[in-house]
Amino acid sequence: MDDMMDRIVKRKLSPGEKLPSENELADEYRVPRMTVRNALTKFEERGYIYSKQGKGRYVKEASIPIQLSLTGRISFTDKMNQMGYDLMTSNIYCEKMDYEMEVYQKLNADEHDSVYRIGRLRYINGEPIAIHNSYVNESSFPEIKEDGPEIESMFAYYRKQGFSDFTSRKTMLSITFPTSKEQQLLSCKSMVPLIKVESDCIDIESKQVLEHTKILYRSDKFKYDITMD
Known part of the structure; x- marks a missing residue:
């Protein structure tokens, strides 16, 4: 979560950009998929990302x-x-x-x-x-x-x-x-x-x-x- 937050704050992940899939993030961070899902759920609850049904998760648009x-x-x-x-x-x-x-x-x-x-x-x-x-x-x-x-x-x-x-x-x-x-x-x-x-x-x-x-x-x-x- 800290690493992804750093990427969002430094605009390495741009507003509106689609996030990698849960499987891709699990491979990148070498953690179970459930760990990735829990982290993404917390990001969504805090308003940093949002979901589009059937399409994936995205970084929230510019304020x-x-x-x-x-x-x-x-x-x-x-x-x-x-x-x-x-x-x-x-x-x-x-x-x-x-x-x-x-x-x-x-x-x-x-x-x-x-x-x-x-x-x-x-x-x-x-x-x-x-x-x-x-x-x-x-x-x-x-x-x-x-x-x-x-x-x-x-x-x-x-x-x-x-x-x-x-x-x-x-x-x-x-x-x-x-x-x-x-x-x-x-x-x-x-x-x-x-x-x-x-x-x-x-x-x-x-x-x-x-x-x-x-x-x-x-x-x-x-x-x-x-x-x-």
């Missing part, structure tokens, strides 16, 4: 470069449209969440408030790239239960509510692994790391916290440019 804004001043939808990406958004749920102290504190919500989680699945060029979760206090937006299932852009929704300029506080970035549900939504394996970005959205004029946000980005299909504008 698509995506520029992200971490400042909270511009929406993901607006940013992707400005950059000319083929973006599609699907609203996948609007649900009342159980009490979670961290989220409630971020929203300055009382324990008895109703907080809704609105999820959107983002696609670039037809590939699922991210799950955006927005946590919104019903006391701030009384119609969120009814409006939530139709929302694709939270910033567009806030503008309709009379807010116009946005910012954010601290933005946290970490790595996690997908749940079975997230694997289905993002079309990825269990061992593909996800980049998790946590932030919030604040109305500049009133200083009101409009939402807390948790975004999960796939790490195996995309490269993310987080250079500050």
Whole structure:
């Protein structure tokens, strides 16, 4: 696995290139075929290679470069449209969440408030790239239960509510692994790391916290440019 990883990283195996067969690799490395199969399975789970039924295994294609804004001043939808990406958004749920102290504190919500989680699945060029979760206090937006299932852009929704300029506080970035549900939504394996970005959205004029946000980005299909504008 170390040797094959080195070949992939140094581009001795190019993106899109078909790998040798299990038998050929077993002969090359002088190991049993089952050892080769186990190694290839791990590579596939981690997103380095993929299979085509009846054709073999291939090195994953080159990552698509995506520029992200971490400042909270511009929406993901607006940013992707400005950059000319083929973006599609699907609203996948609007649900009342159980009490979670961290989220409630971020929203300055009382324990008895109703907080809704609105999820959107983002696609670039037809590939699922991210799950955006927005946590919104019903006391701030009384119609969120009814409006939530139709929302694709939270910033567009806030503008309709009379807010116009946005910012954010601290933005946290970490790595996690997908749940079975997230694997289905993002079309990825269990061992593909996800980049998790946590932030919030604040109305500049009133200083009101409009939402807390948790975004999960796939790490195996995309490269993310987080250079500050």
